[in-house]
Amino acid sequence: MKNRLIVFVMAVMLLPLTGMAQSDVFEKYSDNSDVTYVSIKPKMFQMIAKMGINVDDAEAKAYIDMVKSITSFKTIITDNKTIAVDLSKWVKSRSNALEELMEVKDDGTHVSFYVKEGRDVDHVKELLIFVNGVDKFMDEGIEVGGKERKIETVVVSLTGDINLNEISKLTDKMNIAGGEHLKKKK
Numbered sequence: 001m002k003n004r005l006i007v008f009v010m011a012v013m014l015l016p017l018t019g020m021a022q023s024d025v026f027e028k029y030s031d032n033s034d035v036t037y038v039s040i041k042p043k044m045f046q047m048i049a050k051m052g053i054n055v056d057d058a059e060a061k062a063y064i065d066m067v068k069s070i071t072s073f074k075t076i077i078t079d080n081k082t083i084a085v086d087l088s089k090w091v092k093s094r095s096n097a098l099e100e101l102m103e104v105k106d107d108g109t110h111v112s113f114y115v116k117e118g119r120d121v122d123h124v125k126e127l128l129i130f131v132n133g134v135d136k137f138m139d140e141g142i143e144v145g146g147k148e149r150k151i152e153t154v155v156v157s158l159t160g161d162i163n164l165n166e167i168s169k170l171t172d173k174m175n176i177a178g179g180e181h182l183k184k185k186k
Contacts, residue, residue, distance in 0.1 A: 025090040025155070026074045034080040040073040066167065071160040077151055084132060084153035091130040091155060098128060109133035115164075123163055129156040 029035045048067050078084055091112070098114035105111075110133055116126040131154040158167075 025087060026076060026157070029076055029078070029083060032083070034078055034083055036075075036077040038073070038075045042071050045070050045073075066163060069161040069163065070158060073156075073158050075154065075156045077154050079135065079150040079152045081152065087153050087155050088130075088132060091128065094128065098126065118161060122165055123161055125159060125161070127156075127158040127162055127164075127167065129154070131155075 026037070026039065030037045030039070045067050076087065078087070091114075095112070095114050098116050101113040101115050103110070103112045110131070112130045114126075114128040114130075115124040118124040132152070134151045134154065
């Protein structure tokens with residue numbers, strides 16, 4: 001009984017560390033010149049939601065509601081192979097706590113969508129998107145901060161009370177590949 005109590009206390013003490021490790025990859029590379037890093041804070045989502053959009057339009061209201069429900073958006077884009085390997089390892093370790101929603105492998109490109117269950121089947125607390133090997137389909141890079149960068153790996157993390165149906169509508173409008181599969185969650 002005493003050993004179980006010790007193991008339980010140690011597990012509870014380590015929980016905050018596992019939460020920090022999950023975001024460490026974003027913190028680790030946020031200032032790295034080999035990555036494009038984007039982090040949108042909750043206040044920005046609140047400001048976007050308050051912008052003068054006609055809320056009589058059902059589609060606009062759904063968009064505003066979706067934006068209000070997002071608490072964090074973070075992404076890392078890189079063409080650095082070493083960083084890409086580290087991101088891949090992080091996603092693999094992080095995916096143990098998430099449910100894989102969709103995976104696509106095609107000619108060296110790998111795309112995975114992971115979710116953390118939310119309040120019901122249509123909502124998730126977290127959406128993690130991992131794309132690796134994009135450079136195989138790019139003839140030229142994109143310009144970021146005056147520097148042309150080919151995209152090897154992309155990691156996107158969205159947290160909040162996210163309605164998958166609304167996200168799928170948004171990705172459809174933005175022509176983001178795979179977005180239509182978000183509404184087909186179990």
